[in-house]
Every structure is written in structure tokens, then in C-alpha cells.
Amino acid sequence: MKHVFDKVVISGVGLIGGSFARALKQAGAVRTVVGLGRSRASLERARELGIIDAIGDDIADAVKGADLVLLAAPVAQTGPILSALLPHLEPHTVVTDAGSTKTDVTEAARKVLGDRIHQFVPGHPIAGRETNGPDAAIPDLYRGKKVVLTPVPENSAEDVERVAQAWRICGAIIHRLSPQEHDKVFASVSHLPHLLAFALVDDIARKPHADLLFQYAASGFRDFTRIAGSSPEMWRDISLANQEALLTELDAYMAQLTSVRAQLASGDGKGLEAVYSNAREARERWIAAIETAEAPPPKDLAE
Numbered sequence: 001m002k003h004v005f006d007k008v009v010i011s012g013v014g015l016i017g018g019s020f021a022r023a024l025k026q027a028g029a030v031r032t033v034v035g036l037g038r039s040r041a042s043l044e045r046a047r048e049l050g051i052i053d054a055i056g057d058d059i060a061d062a063v064k065g066a067d068l069v070l071l072a073a074p075v076a077q078t079g080p081i082l083s084a085l086l087p088h089l090e091p092h093t094v095v096t097d098a099g100s101t102k103t104d105v106t107e108a109a110r111k112v113l114g115d116r117i118h119q120f121v122p123g124h125p126i127a128g129r130e131t132n133g134p135d136a137a138i139p140d141l142y143r144g145k146k147v148v149l150t151p152v153p154e155n156s157a158e159d160v161e162r163v164a165q166a167w168r169i170c171g172a173i174i175h176r177l178s179p180q181e182h183d184k185v186f187a188s189v190s191h192l193p194h195l196l197a198f199a200l201v202d203d204i205a206r207k208p209h210a211d212l213l214f215q216y217a218a219s220g221f222r223d224f225t226r227i228a229g230s231s232p233e234m235w236r237d238i239s240l241a242n243q244e245a246l247l248t249e250l251d252a253y254m255a256q257l258t259s260v261r262a263q264l265a266s267g268d269g270k271g272l273e274a275v276y277s278n279a280r281e282a283r284e285r286w287i288a289a290i291e292t293a294e295a296p297p298p299k300d301l302a303e
Ligand SMILES: NC(=O)c1ccc[n+]([C@@H]2O[C@H](COP(=O)([O-])OP(=O)(O)OC[C@H]3O[C@@H](n4cnc5c(N)ncnc54)[C@H](O)[C@@H]3O)[C@@H](O)[C@H]2O)c1
Pocket: 011, 012, 013, 014, 015, 016, 017, 036, 037, 038, 039, 042, 072, 073, 074, 075, 077, 080, 081, 098, 099, 100, 101, 124, 125, 126, 127, 128, 129, 130, 131, 132, 133, 134, 231, 234, 238
């Protein structure tokens, strides 16, 4: 593929930023990738792995001539990172992000960028894993997966398309939502499940006989708690950034638990079975739908 991007800058070269860089590189879509970050050791590792071509020691140099900047650090870093970039940002450079929450990210960007908010196209790849850091980055992470863009009214159609194009090169399918719609949806199907998995493992780990419990925990426990292996810093930021929507979902879930508890306490087998059956059927429909929708396109068609 001819280089679509001459220079891409990634701020936060971990699982998400690193996989983005790897995918663009694998497609031959970028001439050079520069990494910015908090940890020198991690950036050196990213360079050693061939994820980035250079470490942006000098931020002005790093963003000079960049076509695209991707922010892929924990969401609370959005404001500070943009503040550091702003003085050096050229007018043609498009900035986007991969943060798991969109209302707070957009507000932080608007506050820092002011009348240059048009240069920031918020986004969120709906793909990930519980492992983090540059060693976890893989080129196929986004293949067949959704990326939700939540453009601001000030964005030009060309800049939104530029960001969409980058994700399409990574094999992703573009969706659009408002930041508020986005945050409600993901409070329900991503942020709540993470909170529950972390809380359950924490609860078990604090029990006096935790060692015995973990000794016998098997695949059911492993599947339910896989996501409790995710980055605590990232999930602290997501939880607080989407506090309101997450509290709403948590309250609804607690009401559901109260109802299921009552069924259990009263020996209402019929009621319990109805909940379990409804859940199983809904899950089967969902799995069937994603298996159709996320069938990865052949590599040459995605390019
Ligand atoms: N992990 C997932 O499943 C997933 C999926 C979609 C989106 N996201 C979002 O992507 C972002 C990155 O997540 P990840 O899984 O790649 O995490 P990660 O821990 O693998 O990578 C984050 C990187 O950001 C760096 N960093 C931290 N503070 C920074 C700062 N101030 N400036 C520059 N770099 C900084 C860290 O050193 C690290 O290398 C988060 O905002 C997260 O919400 C994650």
C-alpha cells in the first residue's frame, strides 16, 4: 500500500496505541511512527519491538509534520497530554483518541483546545484484552471490530474521514454515536462488567480462606473474571470518567440482584429458571449476531 500517512504520533504506546501502530505498519500505510509516553523503558521496548520508529524526546519535533496523532493513554491523561501538544500542533494535524469514555474526553479536549477543537476527532475502538503494555500489542486487534467515532460539530468531514480511514486500514468497521449515547451503552456492556469482575475477585481475595477458594476455582471463574486482569489505572479512570452512567447501571443491577436473591431465598425455582433462560437466550442471539457482523474481512479487501 502507498503511504496514506507520512507521520503518525502515538501518545501512550501500550496495547491500544501499539496495536494501531502495528496495524498501520503491517498495511504499509505509514512512513514513520513516533511514540510519546510517560515511561522511557516502555517506549524503548516499543521501539525494540518495531512498533514505533522513534521516541519523541522533544515534543515539538515529535509532532512537527504529523498527519495524525492518536492519544492512547488512560482517559484522565487526555487534558494534560493535549495541553503539552497544543503549542506545537500544526493546523493540518488531525488528533484523535482511543479512550473508553467520550463525554469527559470531549469536554477535556474542548477545554484545552478551545477554538482548535475542530482538530480533535474523538474515537473508541471496541476491541481489547486484559493484557496491557507494548508487549501486548498485535496488528490484528481491530480486524473485524467496531470503532465508534463521536465527532464534535466543529470537525470537518475530511478530518473525520481521515480518522475513519486509519481505522479501516486496521480492519475496523466505523460506527458513529453521540458521546452521551456512547457512554450510556458502554457503562452497561463494558464498564459495569469490569467493575463487577474486579469487585468479585477482590471480595474473594479478602476472605480468610481465599487460598483454598482460588485452589478450586476453574474455568467458569476464569471466564467471568478474565477482565479483572486489566489495568487498574485505566479502569479507575474509566469508572470515574463515566461515574454517572455507571452508577445508573450499577443501581439497576443491584435491583436485579435483590430480585434474584429473593427468588433464591424463597426457593422460587421457576423464577430463577426464567431469569437464567432469558439470559441464555439473549446471549445466544447476541453471539449469533456478532459472529455474523465481526467475520473478519479478507486482509486484501480491508486495505
Ligand atoms: N485495554 C482495552 O481493552 C481498551 C480497549 C479500548 C480502548 N481502551 C482505551 O485505550 C487507552 C489505552 O489503553 P491500553 O489498554 O492501551 O493501556 P496500556 O496500559 O497498554 O497503555 C497505555 C500507555 O499509556 C502510557 N501513558 C500513561 N500516561 C501517559 C501520559 N500522560 N502521556 C503519554 N503516555 C502515557 C503508559 O505508559 C502506557 O504505555 C485507554 O484510554 C483505554 O481506556 C482500552
